[in-house]
Amino acid sequence: MAEQDKGPVLQFSPFQSAVDEGFWHRLSGLKLNHLGLDESPIPITGFYAPCSHSEVSNRLTLLGESLRPEPSAHSSNTPLSSGNRNRCSIPGTLYNTNTLESFKALDKQSLLKIEAKKIWEDIHSGRVEQESSLLSRFLLISFADLKQWKFYYRFAFPALKLDPPATIASLEPASQYFSPEEAESLTAACNEWRNSSTTADVPFFLVSIDSNSHASIRHLKDWEVCKSDGHKQCLFGFYDPCHFPNNPGWPLRNLLAFICSRWNLQKIRFFCYREHRGFADLGLSLVGEALIAVSQEWKHYKHIPDAVGWEIYEGNQGKKVFRCITLANSMDPTKLSVTAAELNLKLMRWRALPSLDLNMLAATKCLLLGAGTLGCQVARMLMAWGVRKITLLDSGKVSMSNPLRQSLYTLEDCLNGGEYKALAAVKSLKQIFPAVEADGIVMAIPMPGHPVPSQDEHDVLEDCRRLQDLIDSHDAVFLLTDTRESRWLPTLLCSNANKITITAALGFDSFLVMRHGAGPLSDYRGESVSALSAELGNSSPADIDKRRRLGCYFCSDVVAPIDSTSNRTLDQQCTVTRPGLAPIASALAVELLVGILHHPHRIFAKAEFSNSMDSGSIEQPLGILPHQIRGSLSQFSQMILVGHSSSSCTACCCTVVTELCNRKMDFVLQAINHPTYLEDLTGLTELKKAANSFDLDWDDDTDDECVEI
Secondary structure, eight states: OHHHHTSOBOOOBOOOEEEOHHHHHHHHHHIIIIITTOOOOEEEEEEEOOOOBTTBOOOEEEOGGGSOOSGGGGGOOOOOOOOOTTOEEEEEEEEEESSHHHHHHOOHHHHHHHHHHHHHHHHHHTHHHHOGGGGGOEEEEEEEETTTTEEEEEEEEEEEOOSSOOEEEEEEEHHHHSOHHHHHHHHHHHHHHHHSTTTTTOOEEEEEEOTTSOEEEEOGGGHHHHHHTTOSEEEEEEEOOOOOTTOOBTHHHHHHHHHHHHHOOSEEEEEEEOEETTEEOTTTOEEEEEEOOOOHHHHSTTOOOOEEEEOOOBOTTSOBOOEEEEOTTTOSHHHHHHHHHHHHHHHHHHHTOTTOOHHHHHHOEEEEEOOSHHHHHHHHHHHHTTOOEEEEEEOOBOOTTSTTTSTTOOGGGGSTTOOBHHHHHHHHHHHHOTTOEEEEEEOOOOOTTSOOOGGGHHHHHHHHHHHHHHHHTOSEEEEOOSSSGGGHHHHHHHHHHTOEEEEEEEOSSEEEEEEOOOOTTBOTTOOBHHHHHHHTTTOOHHHHHHHHOBOOTTTTOSSOOOOOSSSOOHHHHSOOOOTTHHHHHHHHHHHHHHHHHHSTTGGGOOOOOGGGOSTTTOOSTTOOOOSEEEEETTTTEEEEEEEBOOTTOTTTSHHHHHHHHHHTHHHHHHHHHOTTHHHHHHTHHHHHHHHGGGTOOTTOOOOTTEEEO
């Protein structure tokens, strides 16, 4: 006793708590659906991990899974053990009252003593040696005001009081205590223990070091074996949530009580295990020696020691108070789904992409032209990236062949002649993610090569104007339709409005994903074509096109888009592709949009490719921003291509866009009704006549303007 009195009392850093909103949501459902007025204690599971930051302690955390929703959960008080290295599970007890007055009137000391008795019994029964997490039992009392969505609560982490208290003989960083050889071996042993599926979440253990400086980690039940083997050193280790350099964490209190009671040791050398980025860090970890001198009565089974451990919260005047959280806004399932959906994106921003602009993505308005195989996949990928404003346009109905390939439809959508795809897709999107702001537009896109009867001209022109209004009101447009000619008018309108445009097209086993270049009436600085012409002197609009812009979907064509839907066989009437093609192309199309939105030049960004990744060439953390991606499933290959704008393009050249500006929808109607008009206007007719002597095959679909890099 005299020797012990000389040392300072060993002081521990108290445990701290954190509760995820999902826990309160599950508690609400459990009370409403099963508990009713039952105030019986409920077993719960808390999670914590070793400290992994030199300035921040880890907390005991409650998650949605901490509370099992089934009534059978009352039958067991054993913690969930999942072998998860990122958290170890410990058992707890929840007392949820029916009124705030009952909550305040709870006998807190009696409840604390009940939990301390459980720990004491687990020590003497030998259960702790088999399930060491029982040493860290905790207690939660609460009142759930489900009318106001307020939750009042308080935690306790019962700790058996040594009498007299333990004193500290030494405490130092583990890196200074162990020799270099021992430290290296111990680090490897700890990492192996933490990475094992059977021991990763075991919070208390033994550290043994033999005469050859070889370290090993063992279970508490192996103490007698370690002692009899005559190991050079044997320490009691625990996952320490505390970051302080001069204090061990709270779990050590009950570990010392267990050791003293079980093996009657008076000098206990302990190891406070801490980590850095998931790996053992002996610089943060501590090694200390505690001196214990308790009476024989304290060690007797029938003598239950006193306990401490209520978490202390101080109010405005320093008074101890309980905690209260209001979740009126976030407890709505829709809002909870938003929180859950944003988790991956927020972790991406936290871990790898600090410049990821989630607010910008959420505000981006995307127009999807086509709600088929590609449209369904693109819509889902957009939601996964955090895009919340999506409009789908399609004139078709869901058929029996669609649901297997088009992920937003079910058999119900096919019945009674089929629901319109645009409307069924929106309904499905809102079922998947209620917070999405989705609209469905049932409309056919007017197409060149499909002449319009005079009696239908008014309706077709209205559709053209409606499509123009939709494009003007959105930030990005995806061209995902089945035919080539259905992409012409949207490409033209996007070029005129200078909208971000993404095309995805499928073959049987090949795909194309590309971003269209900026419109011809502005350059990369957003200047008008007249200002740009002044800068370039006597350069023609065609020269401007070539020098400043990336091409569109039609820039490599030498023929105008024509009717491709008439006189088709069954395999031509259906989109026949390998099933894996659409998800690949759709994902790349959305990734391309996200890359554009985060690029400093956005739509004016130059084409990049893999071998341009030299120092300073990539202007965004998401990687390169290509112009075109062409892939083949038969070869399991991808190519990155770049194609410049064509001065004779029927959809985006300066001549065509200027004609649209001057003549408005009269120009569009003429292009629809006269298949050769676009070729005459852009000079393709004369070009083909001049080239006839070379016997060129004008039906060849080769992209002459594209160059493989």
